Structures are given as structure tokens and as C-alpha cells.
């Protein structure tokens with residue numbers, strides 16, 4: 001079976017990914033409603049009771065929206081960094097189901113989870129999940145990807161990486177006030193398609209062969225734009241998209257397929 005990932009939904013309105021090892025299934029974030037999460041897990045033949053832990057990257061609603069109802073129903077342990085734990089405990093009405101983590105690796109079943117600190121406008125982590133010599137990394141909600149972090153994830157088998165916006169679309173969007181545009185474009189905001197494309201090249205050089213682009217803005221991006229930005233840069237650097245590096249785009253409305261490393 002190895003290790004697999006399925007983005008159950010990804011975008012500004014809600015994020016959650018299922019990661020499955022030999023025996024252990026976890027979620028990274030629970031930003032879709034509990035009902036939608038349950039429905040989408042059914043696509044992967046997983047029932048809520050099988051989820052052994054939910055890793056929360058940060059407190060924004062698009063990562064936690066479904067958490068209170070889910071935890072009330074299924075009592076799943078919630079793994080959250082100590083800097084974010086107070087906000088999540090408020091959301092859940094106490095610490096009962098919270099497992100506080102720090103910057104060190106932690107374990108859920110046979111999975112090793114390694115937190116990756118990222119730069120966002122609230123305390124935020126990404127994570128790498130290891131099992132049986134395989135590695136999947138999930139990195140969304142980051143303003144910049146420092147060299148060290150890029151190196152850290154570049155030996156993953158699969159990376160789910162943020163491609164939040166097309167810079168021109170964002171700048172031209174009349175519905176977004178200047179301050180919000182500045183926040184998104186800042187080092188504590190979100191990765192653009194161009195940023196993601198550079199990161200994708202670094203990942204490809206490191207040996208990553210499957211990339212899932214995620215957390216696309218509905219207003220300031222389109223799956224085709226994100227894909228083309230990344231595919232073009234990979235091609236320029238000699239990595240044939242679809243052959244040497246498989247690139248998929250996760251969206252809000254439906255889950256991706258299940259990406260598996262056997």
C-alpha cells in the first residue's frame with residue numbers, strides 16, 4: 001500500500017487532505033464542513049472513525065471550518081502546534097481532544113509527521129509525513145519558500161504545494177482592496193503561481209516526481225493558469241511535465257484522485 005494522499009478539497013474556501021499509510025489514516029486540516037469531509041472520504045473508501053488524527057496547520061477558517069462539528073461527532077485527536085493551540089481550544093470549547101505539538105517530529109500510528117514552519121500572517125506549519133521510507137509533504141499558506149524549506153521538501157515523493165494566485169489577476173481584481181492585495185503578496189501571505197513554479201523546479205531537481213498544486217484562489221487564479229505556469233517552468237528546466245514530473249491541480253469542488261507511492 002505504501003503512502004498516499006488525496007486532496008479532499010483545496011482552495012480559499014476550505015482545505016483538507018487525506019494521508020494514508022499502511023495502517024494509519026490522517027487528515028491534514030479540516031476546512032471543509034464535517035458533512036462534506038465525510039462525503040469526500042467516501043470517495044477514498046474511508047469512514048470517519050478510521051481517521052486517527054487531524055493535523056491542523058493554522059487557525060484560519062479555511063483550515064478549521066469543519067473541525068468543531070467533526071470533533072464533537074468523532075472525537076478525533078487534533079494535533080496542533082502550541083502557538084495555535086489556544087485558538088483551537090477556544091474553537092473546540094476546551095483542550096480535551098487537542099494534542100499539542102512543537103517543532104519536533106511526532107507520531108500517529110506508524111506515520112511520522114515532521115512539522116515545517118512557514119511564513120504566514122498567523123503561526124502556521126506545513127508538514128512532511130513519512131512511512132516506510134516514503135515521504136509526502138504538504139505546504140500551503142506561505143508567503144515565501146526559503147531555500148532551506150525548499151531543500152527540506154525536495155526529497156519528497158509527492159508534494160502538495162500552494163499555487164494561490166496569478167499576480168496580474170490579483171493586481172487587476174477590483175474587488176480586492178489594496179491592503180488585502182499587499183497582504184497576499186507579502187512574505188506572510190500566499191505563494192503565487194510564479195513562486196510555485198520556481199519551487200516546483202527545485203522540487204523536481206531534488207527528485208519529486210508528483211506535484212499537486214493547491215489552495216488556488218477562486219477569484220485570482222484558474223486551474224489552467226496554475227498548471228501552465230508550473231508546467232512551462234518545468235519544461236524550460238528539462239523536466240517534461242506529465243512524463244518526468246506529474247503535475248495535478250487540486251480544486252475546491254471535488255477531491256483529487258488518490259496519489260500513491262507503493
Ligand SMILES: [Zn+2]
Nearest residue numbers: 060062063141
Ligand atoms: Zn488557507
Ligand SMILES: [Zn+2]
Nearest residue numbers: 058060120141
Ligand atoms: Zn491561512
